[in-house]
Amino acid sequence: EAGVAQSPRxxxxxKRQSVAFWCNxxxxxxxxxxxxxxxxxxxxxxxxxxxxxxVDDSQLPKDRFSAERLKGVxxxxxxxxxxxxxxxxxxxxxxxxxxxxxxxFGSGTRLTVV
Amino acid sequence: xxxxxxxxxxxxxxxxxxxxxxxxxTNSMFDYFLWYKKYPAEGPTFLISISSIKDKNExxxxxxxxxxxxxxxxxHIVPSQPGDSxxxxxxxxxxxxxxxxFGTGTRLTVIP
Numbered sequence: 001e002a003g004v005a006q007s008p009r010x011x012x013x014x015k016r017q018s019v020a021f022w023c024n025x026x027x028x029x030x031x032x033x034x035x036x037x038x039x040x041x042x043x044x045x046x047x048x049x050x051x052x053x054x055v056d057d058s059q060l061p062k063d064r065f066s067a068e069r070l071k072g073v074x075x076x077x078x079x080x081x082x083x084x085x086x087x088x089x090x091x092x093x094x095x096x097x098x099x100x101x102x103x104x105f106g107s108g109t110r111l112t113v114v
Numbered sequence: 115x116x117x118x119x120x121x122x123x124x125x126x127x128x129x130x131x132x133x134x135x136x137x138x139x140t141n142s143m144f145d146y147f148l149w150y151k152k153y154p155a156e157g158p159t160f161l162i163s164i165s166s167i168k169d170k171n172e173x174x175x176x177x178x179x180x181x182x183x184x185x186x187x188x189x190h191i192v193p194s195q196p197g198d199s200x201x202x203x204x205x206x207x208x209x210x211x212x213x214x215x216f217g218t219g220t221r222l223t224v225i226p
Contacts, residue, residue, distance in 0.1 A: 031212065056212060102163065
């Protein structure tokens with residue numbers, strides 16, 4: 001079974017620039033999550049999709065962050081404009097069921113905003 | 115509001131000894147708990163879980179203990195091996211819910 005694929009692995013941008021991350025979940029997993037992990041902290045949920053609908057985006061800074069999941073498969077997370085405090089690892093995860101089934105995480109995208 | 119807390123940012127243990135990683139939670143609605151392991155430049159991987167109907171779950175060298183009254187759980191690794199060196203995250207959820215709440219992680223170093 002292929003894992004959760006994410007790209008790019010690393011990205012360095014200047015503040016006020018825009019950036020986009022891509023995620024391809026495990027085939028058949030209906031639920032997709034984007035997490036933000038700031039250095040020294042645990043992952044924090046940004047947005048959750050069930051198929052192509054948003055279930056929870058209460059922690060997503062909607063003035064600068066946006067996400068979509070077209071056709072209920074791949075997803076993109078965008079930041080525009082980026083701030084220094086957005087420097088973090090952005091983790092995508094997918095799940096076949098609810099949270100107690102556990103997630104499968106991708107390797108993440110490390111974003112550095114300078 | 116940190117609902118899951120790991121108060122020890124790091125732990126060093128000699129190879130062959132027991133590693134004990136601790137986790138506390140504040141939300142009494144949580145009834146399912148998971149441990150994830152993370153190596154550098156990789157995403158977290160699921161390690162072991164426990165439901166609140168149990169107080170212990172064992173999988174090989176890994177055992178998780180749950181003390182519901184104290185809202186505390188711990189992960190025991192015995193014997194510890196150098197390959198166990200990683201960051202360990204505790205996570206909690208409510209059965210049927212969609213979100214995992216993570217602690218801040220504990221970096222375990224197993225010294226050969």
